[in-house]
Amino acid sequence: MTTRIDRRYANLARQNRAALVTFVMGGDPDPETSLEIVKALPLAGADVIEIGMPFTDPMADGPSIQAAGLRALHAGMTLNKTLALVTEFRKTDNDTPIVLMGYYNPIYVHGVDKFLIEAKAAGVDGLIVVDLPPEEDDELCLPALKANFNFIRLVAPTTDDRRLPHVLANTSGFIYYVSLTGVTGAAIVDYSRIGEAVVRIKGHTNLPVAVGFGVKTADNARAIAGQADGVVVGTAIVDALKNSLDKDNRATTKTVEAVASLVRDLAAGVRSARKVAAE
Amino acid sequence: MNQQTPNSFRTGPDERGRFGIFGGRFVAETLMPLILDLEAAYETAKADPAFHAEIAHLHTHYVGRPSPLYFAERMTEHLGGAKIYFKRDELNHTGAHKINNVLGQILLARRMGKKRIIAETGAGQHGVATATACAKYGLDCVVYMGAVDVERQKPNVFRMKMLGAQVIPVQSGARTLKDAMNEALRDWVTNVRDTFYCIGTAAGPHPYPAMVRDFQSIIGREAKEQVLAAEGRLPDSLVACIGGGSNAIGLFHPFLDDKNVAIYGVEAAGHGLAVDNGHAASLAGGRPGVLHGNRTYLLMDDDGQILEGHSISAGLDYPGIGPEHAWLRDVGRVTYLSATDKEALDAFQLCSKLEGIIPALEPAHALAKVMELAPKLPKEHVMVMNMCGRGDKDIFAVAEYLGGM
Numbered sequence: 001m002t003t004r005i006d007r008r009y010a011n012l013a014r015q016n017r018a019a020l021v022t023f024v025m026g027g028d029p030d031p032e033t034s035l036e037i038v039k040a041l042p043l044a045g046a047d048v049i050e051i052g053m054p055f056t057d058p059m060a061d062g063p064s065i066q067a068a069g070l071r072a073l074h075a076g077m078t079l080n081k082t083l084a085l086v087t088e089f090r091k092t093d094n095d096t097p098i099v100l101m102g103y104y105n106p107i108y109v110h111g112v113d114k115f116l117i118e119a120k121a122a123g124v125d126g127l128i129v130v131d132l133p134p135e136e137d138d139e140l141c142l143p144a145l146k147a148n149f150n151f152i153r154l155v156a157p158t159t160d161d162r163r164l165p166h167v168l169a170n171t172s173g174f175i176y177y178v179s180l181t182g183v184t185g186a187a188i189v190d191y192s193r194i195g196e197a198v199v200r201i202k203g204h205t206n207l208p209v210a211v212g213f214g215v216k217t218a219d220n221a222r223a224i225a226g227q228a229d230g231v232v233v234g235t236a237i238v239d240a241l242k243n244s245l246d247k248d249n250r251a252t253t254k255t256v257e258a259v260a261s262l263v264r265d266l267a268a269g270v271r272s273a274r275k276v277a278a279e
Numbered sequence: 280m281n282q283q284t285p286n287s288f289r290t291g292p293d294e295r296g297r298f299g300i301f302g303g304r305f306v307a308e309t310l311m312p313l314i315l316d317l318e319a320a321y322e323t324a325k326a327d328p329a330f331h332a333e334i335a336h337l338h339t340h341y342v343g344r345p346s347p348l349y350f351a352e353r354m355t356e357h358l359g360g361a362k363i364y365f366k367r368d369e370l371n372h373t374g375a376h377k378i379n380n381v382l383g384q385i386l387l388a389r390r391m392g393k394k395r396i397i398a399e400t401g402a403g404q405h406g407v408a409t410a411t412a413c414a415k416y417g418l419d420c421v422v423y424m425g426a427v428d429v430e431r432q433k434p435n436v437f438r439m440k441m442l443g444a445q446v447i448p449v450q451s452g453a454r455t456l457k458d459a460m461n462e463a464l465r466d467w468v469t470n471v472r473d474t475f476y477c478i479g480t481a482a483g484p485h486p487y488p489a490m491v492r493d494f495q496s497i498i499g500r501e502a503k504e505q506v507l508a509a510e511g512r513l514p515d516s517l518v519a520c521i522g523g524g525s526n527a528i529g530l531f532h533p534f535l536d537d538k539n540v541a542i543y544g545v546e547a548a549g550h551g552l553a554v555d556n557g558h559a560a561s562l563a564g565g566r567p568g569v570l571h572g573n574r575t576y577l578l579m580d581d582d583g584q585i586l587e588g589h590s591i592s593a594g595l596d597y598p599g600i601g602p603e604h605a606w607l608r609d610v611g612r613v614t615y616l617s618a619t620d621k622e623a624l625d626a627f628q629l630c631s632k633l634e635g636i637i638p639a640l641e642p643a644h645a646l647a648k649v650m651e652l653a654p655k656l657p658k659e660h661v662m663v664m665n666m667c668g669r670g671d672k673d674i675f676a677v678a679e680y681l682g683g684m
Contacts, residue, residue: 056585057457057570059464060307066451078582104305105569109583131569133311135295135304156309158471163312181309182469 004097004125005150005173008047009208009229018225020045020270021210022263023101023234025052025068026085027077028241033251034072037241037259038089042096044260045267048210048230050128053082053102060130062185064235064242071249079106079115083122090123099126099152099173104140112140116147126150126173134167141170154178155201164204174208174230175201179215185235187214195227218269225273233266288535288612291603296485296573299609301602304484306572309468318486320391325493330386337382338497341415342372344379346498348505348663353633354649361516361653361660364509366502366530368667369639375668376498376526377408381477383494385412388475395419395470398477399463401428401456401522402594402641403435404668405479410444420444423462425455428593435672453587456597460571480523481601484572488602495529502663503533510661516541518652519665520645521615522559522595524604526667535612544604545648547590548617559588560617561600562608570598575605591620591680592640594668618647620680626650627670627677639668640677 002010012019022041027034041049054069054077061069086098100119107115107129119127127144134141134153141151150173158181159167168175179194180186198209210230215221217236224231237259244258245251291298304314324330338344346367355363368376388396396418400406406422413420422439426448429436439446452458460483467476481491506514517534519527521544534540549558558564561576568577570585578586578598590596607613618626626646631637638646642665649664656662670677 055583056452057461059461059571060309060468062465063451073584080582103569105577105579105585106583108569108574109566109579109581130307131305131572133304133306133308135311154308156307156312158309158312160312167308178309181471183465186469 003148003150003173004095005048005099008097009174012047013229016274018228018270018273019047019210019230020221020267021048021050021212021230021232022046022237023050023052023232024237024241024259025054025065025072026082027054027072027075028068028238029071029245029249029251029255030075031077031081031085033255035085035088036256038085039092040256040260041263042093044263046096046263048097048099050099050101050232050234051082051086053079053100053106055103055106058103060183062183062235064185064238067242068238079110083118086122086124097125098123099128100124101128102130104129104131107140112143116144116149119149120147124149126152128152128154128176130154134170137170145170145172152176157181157197161200164201168205171207174210175205176232177201177209177211177228179211179213182213184213191223194224198228218265221266221269222273225270231270237262285610288607288610289532291606292485292489298603298606300567301575301605302485302488302573304572305569305574306484307468309471313471314484316391320387321486321490324387324390333386334383342378342382343370344497345501345505346370348502348509350509351634354630357633358650358653360658361656361662362658363649363653364506364661364663365636365666366498366663368498368526368665369642369669373404373408373411374671375404375408375639376495376529377405377479378411379497379529380479380491380494380525381405381408381412383490384475384477385416385418388418388477389416391475393473393475395421395474396477397421397423397463397466397474398479399423399456399459400479401459401596402592402672403428403432403439404594404672406444406446407435407438407442409477410439410442413444414442421466422446423449423459423466425449425453425459427454428456428459431676432593432672455587456593457585457587464571479525481525481528481603482523482571482573482575482599488573491525492528492532492603495525496532498526498529498665499531499533502530506661506663513537513540514661514663516543516652516660516662518543518545518645518649518662519667520545520595520641521600521604522547522597522641523599524601526665528601528603530665531613542613543648543652544613544615545645546615546617547592547595547644548619549589549591551619552617556586557589558617559590559596559598561598562604562615563617565598567605573602575599575602591623591676592644594639594641595644616648618644622647624677624680636666637670637674638666639670640673642667
């Protein structure tokens, strides 16, 4: 059974272009504005949407996404409200894949079975749970696959060829290649290595490979899009949102457009890539 | 308890790093290969007599082990019940049990060829111990410490700097131990290849809880020998304080299968267990969750967001607890109690005046429960409490609480 994620990547492959995968924190800066932002993403050119589930202790995230999570929590965001946000979004868009991304504790405390039932009903397609490596697959990955979610795994530069098959075994939807060892928001230093890494991963899987961590501008996005099946942008979008807020971190009239405008630029970068590579 | 009693309480963790449902390896993929390397390196070292010989040499000549088992005569008389012994780990070099673990990990880091050591610290004792060992072996040392703790533990910050460590005040979250640990994990994820993360307590992803316990078990092994020499028999009870729980598991572990030894762990009840977010007693007031690489009891809200907790002791001010303690509680082998800030302060003062030993605020929590348990017990009852740290670092904080003295 295919998911919205499978169908989206298959369509884009036929168009010979990479997917733009955009990350926003659910509930940032408040639940209502967050819904408007998520709705604006596909119109601005996002192909896949990742929605962060805020957590107090995001150990793999840099300062921007940490702060986004805290803004959302201060605005009263909860896991139930994140699921409600997806439900609302689905009323207007039944095609764009939604991936929930975060840490395990809120899901574990909510109850894995309950979470999977509710996320399915809301229209969630995939999950990325940062602190669940394959060694802990029976916690959430296996039940999620059984419930026909894609379980998207992060592959790191430290994941060597010996370990890679183990990491890929229960991965579905796409592979999220973390382009650097570090937290979200750090800067990529060497773009030439990314192509090599994607080729290495593709030697082990037929799944699409998206590359994230450190993609900030349309030029960065273009550079990655020429070498991978997807480009993931998170921190740059979260920063654009943050820069549009007032001094008390409240949304302004510019907030939704600040995000949409950056996403349009990134989408243009992604869409121009394969053409450049072909010339 | 409807669970079956295991034949031995000392066989954990299993190959997945679990103690029952607790423990595990809940870390980002970037760290996972490193955790597996560390586990392999530790297994090799553990099987190597040279590794143990090196640790033993350092214990004797650098730490000052064995630490004495001291009969607290006036405390015993004052309480009028059980015969009380202190295991004097506050006499170790750097003033606490922390050095036992640090030396083990630093020797392991050297075997693995790592040149840069990172650590988190709350009260600063683990940071000082790590900075000390790094100075001795010429390793780079970076210590993450919550900005709030940097303020309340200034003498230790100065000591770490003196020893050549870089102390980084952590401004994220509540700016205490939990956030220092997050920041250390972020550093590690960034600098995986050359960096060794020296965790200060028996928590975190497998193999840390087992490894730290093994390094701290010298406390219990010595205590067992010493109490046999002094009393000709095993003690009737053990008492130790618990933040993450490394001193406690170090004392308890060698005794876990001695069924007649009652074991008590003491959590920090802060302003009182009834006060919302006003204590750091994860077992008494928390529930199972996943944080910092392991499943354990955590203080959190209904949505799984981690709470800060509170304790007068910066070393106990952590919303989780080592996974082995979580399991020992659930199987009923160890009884977990808690002591409030006020009870700990009373014990701190009493011990200073009766025994001429100024305890750290952490073991003052254990002592508070000794003061409650001992009077109800017969004089033949032999009780061993772990005096896991000295109170020099706490005198200013205590003076402030007591209004200047």
